[in-house]
Amino acid sequence: MTSAAFWRDPALPFAESRRAVQNRACYRPHTHTTLSIGAVDAGRSVFTSQGHSVPLHPGTLVVVPAGCTHACNPSPGMSWSYKMLHLDAAWAEGVLNAAGAASWPSHALVVKDAQAYQAFTALNQSIFSSACAQSKEAAIRDFVLQGSWRAGEVVPLAPAAADSxxxxxxxxxxxxxxxxxxxxxxxxxxxxxxxxxxxxxxxxxxxxxxxxxxxxxxxxxxxxxxxxxxxxxxxxxxxxxxxxxxxxxxxxxxxxxxxxxxx
Missing domain, CATH: 1.10.10.60 (Homeodomain-like)
Structure with missing residues (x-):
């Protein structure tokens, strides 16, 4: 059964999540003003960015910095299930800086790691649950700081020279x-x-x-x-x-x- 849902909470204005099941919708190349993490739950899809294409399988994460042009779409004729978390860039960097952790990656990452996927899935279950806002904020902070989402295949970007x-x-x-x-x-x-x-x-x-x-x-x-x-x-x-x-x-x-x- 096809379904899609967005999550937002006025008490947590720095975060937004989306999950979709058996979806066939396709995206044009686009950017986000947020720092974003997505996961493929079922089906096959392709992540494209800056002329590079990476096939995605269930259990794969993608990590996208703000302003990075990308698209993630199901393979032709197929549906897929996925979830996507968007975080305010200043909030996320503040969390990392306060803990002395490395900054958010400046390049897109494709992460094929079971631990990272399981942690992200648990986070989204918490986000869409009836838990209180404080618990959800703590879960998001913990996931960002845990850092399992960092160890991925880098998708190259081509930054513009300042005077170009x-x-x-x-x-x-x-x-x-x-x-x-x-x-x-x-x-x-x-x-x-x-x-x-x-x-x-x-x-x-x-x-x-x-x-x-x-x-x-x-x-x-x-x-x-x-x-x-x-x-x-x-x-x-x-x-x-x-x-x-x-x-x-x-x-x-x-x-x-x-x-x-x-x-």
Whole structure:
């Protein structure tokens, strides 16, 4: 039986979890503003990031730093079951720093370790249980500090040089995520041609500038929807053509409609 559920608690604003069973939904390449850990429970899937593809089997974890372009989708014609935990970057780094532990990895990891998977499964069972917020926070802290999720296969990233056209474009897009900045203007401000910018931008981020702009808006929409903001207001203020366009783009990135996510 297919099912999907999100977990959020106002008492724990630094965490969000999702679990899906026998799901066939697919994701467009996207990023998160959070530090994220996912696990495959059943079925076969493929994790892609920065041009690299890694097949995933049940019991595998993926660890994704904030801002890392990625997608994880079921193998063609198959369904899969998975769970995903998103943690506020500042909160997670604070937990690690306070304990003198190493910082969150700057690269995506694929972790094939039974102990790590079992620990993550136990954590999610706690998160979706009726336990109190204090118990859930303690469980999340313990898992982050336990560190079994660190020992994984690194998926290489291609960071942009600080003075490169890509870095300039990223700075511009993050400064005004609600605006649809046309490619010729982006290229002009970055000091390069539109074709060269698309090529270099995709090599670094895994997306075109246009796709990246949509991704920024979806992440902004997620933040607003978590507070219960009206769908029409979110769509309008983030520059989507209309609610239908918002609905379509959001579902491609989140594998849930805006309404489902807000609930």
């Amino acid at each position: 056209p890509v870095a300039k474009t990223l700075a511009l897009l993050h400064a005004q995520p609600e605006d649809a900045v046309p490619l010729p203007l982006l290229a002009e401000k970055a000091g390069t041609s539109p074709r060269a910018l698309v090529r270099s931008f995709r090599a670094v981020t895994g997306m075109t500038p246009h796709a990246y702009q949509l991704d920024l808006r979806v992440n902004a929409a997620r933040e607003r929807l978590r507070t219960g903001e009206a769908l029409a207001s979110v769509a309008h203020e983030l520059g989507f053509y209309d609610q239908s366009h918002f609905h379509h783009v959001f579902k491609q990135h989140v594998a849930a409609t805006p309404g489902e996510y807000r609930r």
